[in-house]
Amino acid sequence: MLTMDDIIRDGHPTLRKIAEEVPMPPSDEDKQILASLLEYVVNSQNNETAEKYGLRPGIGLAAPQINVAKRMIAVHVTDDKDKLYSYALFNPKIISHSVEKAYLKAGEGCLSVDESFPGFVPRYARVTVKGYDIDGKEVKIRLKGLPSICFQHEIDHLNGIMFYDHIDKANPFRNIEGAIEIDR
Helix, strand or coil: CCCCCCCCCCHHHHHHHHCCCCCCCCCHHHHHHHHHHHHHHHHHHCHHHHHCCCCHHHHHHHHHHHHEECEEEEEEEEHHHHHHHEEEEEEEEEECCCCEEEECCCCCCEEEECCCCCCCEEEEEEEEEEECCCCCEEEEEEEHHHHHHHHHHHHHHHHHHHHHHHHCCEEECCCCCCCEEEEC
């Protein structure tokens, strides 16, 4: 079981690497790593488990965050209608996105970043993501709202990009023209 001790922190070189594609069909080792990513985010949202193991709550985790430079992410998040998006994907890619932008009113955080980086992180309002599930079957998901932002954040990790790279350094709370403000 992954704990906070397994999650590398900001400044570690793996977080800035471009992760490698996972060969399909996935190996048993890669399946195990992917399953452990999802297990962490699910466990971290269970108050009892999180407290027992000292897990910081998260809605997504990417393999580079546990020092594995491979294209794997896990997301466990609900949208504004309480629909659960629980996915563990190999080689996820954004295959289309809206022109319209969105951002989280409260800003973004990251399990690999201990300090706070206040500011708006512009993201696409809607994305379509294609990837492969734990059995190597292709999956295509259309996302908006918080799930869309979460997937973009995790996919950024696969490309060595941190959420704060998107914040306008000169004016962190600058109005993002025509963007949807997401309040959660």
